[in-house]
Amino acid sequence: MGRKKREFPNTYVIIFGIILVCALATWLVPGGEYVKGAAGEAAQFRNVGAVGQWWRVMETFYEGFTKQSGIICFILVIGAAFWVVNRSRAIDAGIFSFLKFVTRLEKNRALAKVGVNNIVIVLIMLMFSLFGAVFGMSEETIAFVIILVPLAISMGYDSIVGVCMVYVAAHVGFAGAILNPFTIGIAQDLAGLPLFSGIGYRLFCWVVLNIITITFVLLYANKVKRNPHKSLMYEIDAHWRGHIAEQGSGVEYYTNRASWFSFAIAAAAVILFTIYYSEDTWLSIGAEKYRTAWLLPAVAVAFIATGVAALRKSVHFYILSLLGFTIVYLVVGVLGFSWYIGEISALFLTLGVLSGIAMGLSANSIVKELMDGAKDILSAALIVGLAAGIVYILQEGRIIDTILHAMAGSLEEAGEAGSLGLMYMIQTAINLVIPSASAKAAITMPIMAPFADIIGVSRQATVLAFQFGDGFTNMITPTSGVLIAVLGIARIPYGKWFKWVLPFILLLVVVGFLLLLPTVYMQLDGF
Numbered sequence: 190m191g192r193k194k195r196e197f198p199n200t201y202v203i204i205f206g207i208i209l210v211c212a213l214a215t216w217l218v219p220g221g222e223y224v225k226g227a228a229g230e231a232a233q234f235r236n237v238g239a240v241g242q243w244w245r246v247m248e249t250f251y252e253g254f255t256k257q258s259g260i261i262c263f264i265l266v267i268g269a270a271f272w273v274v275n276r277s278r279a280i281d282a283g284i285f286s287f288l289k290f291v292t293r294l295e296k297n298r299a300l301a302k303v304g305v306n307n308i309v310i311v312l313i314m315l316m317f318s319l320f321g322a323v324f325g326m327s328e329e330t331i332a333f334v335i336i337l338v339p340l341a342i343s344m345g346y347d348s349i350v351g352v353c354m355v356y357v358a359a360h361v362g363f364a365g366a367i368l369n370p371f372t373i374g375i376a377q378d379l380a381g382l383p384l385f386s387g388i389g390y391r392l393f394c395w396v397v398l399n400i401i402t403i404t405f406v407l408l409y410a411n412k413v414k415r416n417p418h419k420s421l422m423y424e425i426d427a428h429w430r431g432h433i434a435e436q437g438s439g440v441e442y443y444t445n446r447a448s449w450f451s452f453a454i455a456a457a458a459v460i461l462f463t464i465y466y467s468e469d470t471w472l473s474i475g476a477e478k479y480r481t482a483w484l485l486p487a488v489a490v491a492f493i494a495t496g497v498a499a500l501r502k503s504v505h506f507y508i509l510s511l512l513g514f515t516i517v518y519l520v521v522g523v524l525g526f527s528w529y530i531g532e533i534s535a536l537f538l539t540l541g542v543l544s545g546i547a548m549g550l551s552a553n554s555i556v557k558e559l560m561d562g563a564k565d566i567l568s569a570a571l572i573v574g575l576a577a578g579i580v581y582i583l584q585e586g587r588i589i590d591t592i593l594h595a596m597a598g599s600l601e602e603a604g605e606a607g608s609l610g611l612m613y614m615i616q617t618a619i620n621l622v623i624p625s626a627s628a629k630a631a632i633t634m635p636i637m638a639p640f641a642d643i644i645g646v647s648r649q650a651t652v653l654a655f656q657f658g659d660g661f662t663n664m665i666t667p668t669s670g671v672l673i674a675v676l677g678i679a680r681i682p683y684g685k686w687f688k689w690v691l692p693f694i695l696l697l698v699v700v701g702f703l704l705l706l707p708t709v710y711m712q713l714d715g716f
Contacts, residue, residue, distance in 0.1 A: 200676070200683040204575050204667050208249050208582055215586025216241040222590045234594045242586050249578025250571075257577040259530045260328060260670045264570045264678070265563045266534040270541030271335045272562025273555070277548050279508035280336065282442070284343050284433075291344075306344050310410060311403055313337070314358035318399050321362025324523055325369040325626075327663075327671050328530060330356045332519075332537060334678045336512075342429045346410050347420040348679045349689055353406045356675045357664060357690075361402045364660020364697070365395035372626045376655050379634035380648045387649045387715030394653075394704050401700060405693055421685050428680055442503035451547035452496050452507060458539075463489045472524045481525070488517060508544045515540045569677020573670045580668055583622055592619075606709050608644045609654055610702055612637055616658025617698060624669040626659045649716040650708035657701035665694050 220239030254261060274280060294305045317333075320326035338351030366373050368385055377384055413420045420426065463485040470485055471478045492514045499506035515536055522528035522536070541562075545555035583589045616633065623629045633655065641651040663669050667683060676686055708716050 200572055200667075200673070201575060203683055204572070204579070204673075207667060208246055208575075208578050211579055211582045212242040212246050212586070215239055215582065215588055218586075218588040218591055220587035220591060221594055222587060223594075234590065237587055239588060239591075240586050242582050245585060246578075246582065249581050250575050252581045253577030253579075254571075254574030256581065257573050257670045260331075260674060261570045261573055263328065263530045263534050264331060264566055264573065264674050266538050266541075267332050267335065268566025268569075268678070269559040269562035270537040270544075271332075272565060273541040273544045273548075273558045274508060274512060276558055277505060277508050277544055279505040279512070279544070280339065281433075282503070282505035283509045284340055287340070288343060304411075306414070307407055307411075309344070310350070310354060310407060313354045314403055314406065315399065317355050317358040318362030318365075318395075318402075320520075321359035322365060322367040322369060322395050323362075325363060325366070325372065326359045326523075327363060329519065329523070329533065330359045331671065331674050331678065332533075333516075334675050338679050339429055339433065342426060343433055345414045345417070347413050347417070347422045348426050348429060348681055349420070349422055349686070350406065350410045350413065352675060352679050352681065353409075356672075357402065357406070360660060360664050361398050361697070362395065363663070364657055364701075365391070365398040366656055366660070367391055367395055369656075372630070372656050372659055373652065375626070375630045376634050376652045377649075379630055380638040380652055382648055382652065387653075387713070389715065390708070390713045391653070391656075397704065398697070398700065401696065402693075405696070409689075421689055422681060425680060425682070425685070442505060444500050444502075444504050444507075445549050447549035448500055448504040448507050448547040451543045452500060454546070455511065455543055456493050456496065459489045459492050466526070470521075470525050472521075484521065484525070488514070488521065504547050508547055511540055511543055511547075566678065569674050572673045572677050576667050576673045577670060580622060589622065592622075605645050606706060608640075609646050609650055609705055609709060612641075612646075612651060613654040613658050613702060613705060616655050617662055618658075620659050620662045621666045622668055624663055624666055629659060630655065647708060647716045650705060653708060654705055657705070661694055661697045661701060665690055 216239075218239065220237045221234055222237050224233050224235055291305050291309065295301045300308070317326065317330070320329075333355040334352060337354045338348045341351030341354060342348065363369060363372070367388060368374075373385060373391070377386065417423055467482055467485040470481050472481050472484070492510070495510045495514070496507060499510040518536060519528070519533055522532055526532075528536075541559055542555060545558060550558065580589075616629070619629055619633065634652075637651050637655070638648050641648050664672060665687065667673060673683070676683055707713060
């Protein structure tokens with residue numbers, strides 16, 4: 190009898206194992222907390238009694254679920270909406286059309302030499318990286334994974350490439366933020382710096398990080414293209430390949446009365462939305478606000494014109510236009526009206542309902558499809574709840590601030606470059622247990638900024654160290670609800686992802702340190 194092959198633990202086992210380690214730490218690490226000082230003063234650390242955690246490890250799922258309820262609900266809505274869209278085969282029709290277009294482009298010798306697929310990957314990654322750098326796109330990437338993973342596999346790549354095109358690109362942009370209000374805005378405000386100052390060097394950093402990221406992804410993507418068996422996800426991606434193969438017989442195009450009825454509802458909603466909000470449309474990009482009273486009317490006209498043209502071809506292209514304008518309104522809503530998960534969830538739920546109507550489904554059938562979609566994505570939602578339990582245990586044990594204080598104490602005699610590097614490493618380490626940028630900024634910047642004055646490092650450099658430390662490890666830490674949700678939707682086991690992304694994260698961490706050094710040895714604008 191042969192030896193049984195040892196299985197790698199699944200994501201639930203890995204995360205629960207981390208929870209147990211954190212629970213053990215609450216018995217070994219002294220408790221402590223930071224107490225807010227007076228205005229302009231750094232928070233003061235004081236020792237408190239640690240609270241050893243044991244039976245509460247079984248509470249972590251409930252507590253994590255309630256803490257991350259917004260993202261969990263968002264995941265369920267996304268799964269429900271895209272189940273209906275997939276049921277219509279609209280995305281299949283879009284992928285087939287896109288691949289035909291790419292095939293035509295490959296006949297051009299110049300484009301064929303560069304590789305049309307390479308151009309597609311680069312353009313998509315730059316777009317999402319810009320979204321991350323400008324308005325902090327993070328949770329919103331969850332909605333795009335379910336589109337770009339099948340597209341990547343249809344192009345001959347794997348699910349990892351699909352996740353890189355959207356999630357990794359956006360989070361590298363988030364780390365190399367140009368105007369991100371959730372990192373740069375909060376950290377600079379707490380450090381007493383002019384909002385979004387030092388933008389010139391941050392723009393340079395963003396360019397460097399994107400060149401490295403896109404090169405890394407293209408090298409891997411082309412390796413998989415040449416030999417699909419070299420993909421870590423080859424066997425697991427059989428799910429996606431099977432789905433694409435099932436749809437490979439082609440799409441039966443048609444237009445029905447129900448799709449025109451759906452369009453009438455959508456057009457009326459868009460017109461009413463435009464009338465109600467067009468006078469107050471201000472797009473916020475960084476610290477600047479731009480009055481754009483023309484924007485909503487222009488988008489409404491474009492939607493109506495595109496909808497009519499799409500319906501003259503097929504209901505599939507109408508549903509694709511619904512999807513496209515859902516994304517347009519998502520961007521407008523985030524930049525113009527400060528939309529977050531609640532509004533975006535409503536937007537995608539509307540997409541699912543209108544798609545169901547367009548297919549001619551009854552009200553009961555639409556509800557059934559939405560429920561089936563929510564069930565299909567439920568495992569991804571549950572993992573997010575469990576992962577949030579890691580932070581819950583550390584907080585209940587009162588040891589997060591103790592760990593932070595111990596790290597800060599190591600900065601005192603390291604010199605300028607050494608201290609800045611240690612600040613960066615501290616921010617990177619803290620991000621593994623506190624992935625929230627705003628929470629981490631509130632804890633660390635009031636301590637790090639005054640300390641930077643003492644050692645002769647600019648506060649702007651301290652903010653940059655926070656920015657890099659906050660961004661890179663978001664793509665590997667199991668405490669990140671967005672990462673766990675993305676992997677769940679893409680069906681990538683955390684262990685497989687960890688193995689693939691670890692060398693990339695280590696590379697980014699080293700590059701981040703090298704980008705910090707000029708802030709010590711050179712005179713940079715804003716630093």
